[in-house]
Amino acid sequence: MIAWPSISDSLLRAADILDPQGGSLGDAEWWKPNPDPTVTDKERWLIDKRTGDYDRDEQTGLPLIKGRARRKQRPPEGDDWFVWLVLAGRGFGKTRTGIEWLNREARLAKSGEQFLLAGRTPADVHDYALYGPGGLITHHPDIDVTKRTLTWPNGVQALIRSGANPEEFRGFSGTRALLEEFAAWQYAQEAWNNLSLGMREGDPRIGIMTTPRDKEVLRSIIKMPGTRKVGGSSLENSANLADKYRTNVIDPLMGTRLGRREVLAEMLADVEGALWKQAMIDGLRVDRRDVPQLKRVVVGVDPQGKKKGTTDEEGRADAETGIVAAGLGVDEHVYVLEDASVDGTPAEWGVCTVGVYDRQRADRVAGERNFGGDMVEHVVRTVRKNISYEDANASRGKQRRAEPVAALYEQGRVHHVTRDREVGNEFAALESEMTSWTPDSDRSPNRMDALVWAVSLLVPQGEPQRKKQAGVW
Numbered sequence: 249m250i251a252w253p254s255i256s257d258s259l260l261r262a263a264d265i266l267d268p269q270g271g272s273l274g275d276a277e278w279w280k281p282n283p284d285p286t287v288t289d290k291e292r293w294l295i296d297k298r299t300g301d302y303d304r305d306e307q308t309g310l311p312l313i314k315g316r317a318r319r320k321q322r323p324p325e326g327d328d329w330f331v332w333l334v335l336a337g338r339g340f341g342k343t344r345t346g347i348e349w350l351n352r353e354a355r356l357a358k359s360g361e362q363f364l365l366a367g368r369t370p371a372d373v374h375d376y377a378l379y380g381p382g383g384l385i386t387h388h389p390d391i392d393v394t395k396r397t398l399t400w401p402n403g404v405q406a407l408i409r410s411g412a413n414p415e416e417f418r419g420f421s422g423t424r425a426l427l428e429e430f431a432a433w434q435y436a437q438e439a440w441n442n443l444s445l446g447m448r449e450g451d452p453r454i455g456i457m458t459t460p461r462d463k464e465v466l467r468s469i470i471k472m473p474g475t476r477k478v479g480g481s482s483l484e485n486s487a488n489l490a491d492k493y494r495t496n497v498i499d500p501l502m503g504t505r506l507g508r509r510e511v512l513a514e515m516l517a518d519v520e521g522a523l524w525k526q527a528m529i530d531g532l533r534v535d536r537r538d539v540p541q542l543k544r545v546v547v548g549v550d551p552q553g554k555k556k557g558t559t560d561e562e563g564r565a566d567a568e569t570g571i572v573a574a575g576l577g578v579d580e581h582v583y584v585l586e587d588a589s590v591d592g593t594p595a596e597w598g599v600c601t602v603g604v605y606d607r608q609r610a611d612r613v614a615g616e617r618n619f620g621g622d623m624v625e626h627v628v629r630t631v632r633k634n635i636s637y638e639d640a641n642a643s644r645g646k647q648r649r650a651e652p653v654a655a656l657y658e659q660g661r662v663h664h665v666t667r668d669r670e671v672g673n674e675f676a677a678l679e680s681e682m683t684s685w686t687p688d689s690d691r692s693p694n695r696m697d698a699l700v701w702a703v704s705l706l707v708p709q710g711e712p713q714r715k716k717q718a719g720v721w
């Protein structure tokens with residue numbers, strides 16, 4: 249029999265926030281099917297309406313159950329499954345779903361059983377899976393965290409691992425593993441190989457919680473006979489998300505390719521012919537603390553076109569002014585530091601550009617001299633008179649400009665720098681443009697252009713040098 253911990257103050261605080269109906273959060277049982285697993289969500293909503301127990305999401309009509317696991321947040325029925333794969337949008341409650349499952353399994357397990365909890369990087373595990381709003385320790389503070397081991401009061405332990413060090417998964421042989429944001433791991437395939445080979449004790453189970461990415465390893469897991477896949481959109485958890493998050497992060501993504509992936513959690517295949525592949529960008533991502541000293545920092549600016557007010561993704565990509573900062577490290581690699589693109593008047597994006605310039609301690613602003621004018625220079629100098637400005641060379645076509653930059657990525661020389669932020673990948677919009685633009689499309693994604701201006705200035709490609717041949721003249 250398991251001795252449940254007494255309800256500590258912090259648990260009570262969590263209870264106020266999470267369970268407005270006032271259920272007992274002291275025992276791990278609260279994350280349970282409610283009220284009756286046999287009723288469908290639709291029926292349940294009708295029940296909810298009658299009892300006033302639940303809310304309904306205005307946009308989707310889906311039932312929102314506060315403080316309790318929603319249907320999709322509970323592990324698959326039966327015990328013939330090996331992998332529970334939750335492919336869901338940002339803010340769906342993936343982290344929470346995973347940690348509540350792991351917690352419950354641990355409290356039901358025998359002392360001596362070994363579990364594993366892994367995230368993209370050690371910092372991600374700490375900031376999100378353990379101490380984030382959906383994190384394990386946030387909701388179950390009686391679990392001890394010592395170095396890289398979690399210990400439940402009953403003695404069950406979980407090792408903490410990260411997708412940045414796939415070798416560390418070798419040798420683990422346990423019964424439960426939870427993999428957080430798996431599709432974003434740099435060495436997802438290698439880690440998976442090492443981990444899955446070790447899951448041979450008792451009746452092993454793996455929970456994978458992730459926003460989707462088109463990766464071979466994910467596709468192969470989906471195809472496994474023991475995999476139970478659940479898809480979910482961010483909107484299903486609206487009741488538990490800040491209104492600000494909904495209006496500022498989720499809503500603007502609706503109807504875009506990025507939104508299809510990050511909110512609705514569709515697994516979008518790479519666009520044929522695109523210069524960049526998502527896996528290539530993901531594989532090169534680095535944490536802020538791993539950025540070396542920078543020799544130069546450039547802010548690339550690509551002003552918005554006239555299509556303001558268009559609502560489709562293409563129109564929108566051109567209704568923003570791309571503002572992207574990148575730096576050249578002493579290792580000759582390029583570090584993409586910030587995407588501060590905005591939809592605004594010239595005065596607004598001018599201020600924004602100077603803000604990034606100061607924040608990133610940039611040396612130069614680079615923009616295109618377009619339509620025969622010097623629009624970007626003029627706008628930026630209106631805000632800061634003596635800013636260092638350089639015209640980017642726009643004489644070449646878009647493809648000829650973008651290709652050398654894509655080639656630098658292929659050589660492994662361009663890294664998108666992650667800041668510790670709960671919102672996730674802050675370059676998602678930029679990367680969406682990069683991975684969906686093809687040289688034969690006539691539109692002009694401005695974030696991507698701003699990146700190209702910045703990187704081309706940091707690593708000049710120049711026109712191919714022609715050797716002077718004697719006697720040609």
Ligand SMILES: Nc1ncnc2c1ncn2[C@@H]1O[C@H](COP(=O)(O)OP(=O)(O)O)[C@@H](O)[C@H]1O
Binds near residue numbers: 314317336
């Ligand atoms: N069923 C639920 N009831 C109450 N709060 C929830 C529920 N599911 C998720 N949450 C909360 O919603 C927020 C977002 O969840 P999180 O797991 O961080 O989302 P994701 O990992 O999908 O981005 C967290 O504060 C989490 O505790």
Ligand SMILES: [Mg+2]
Binds near residue numbers: 342343344382
């Ligand atoms: Mg999460």
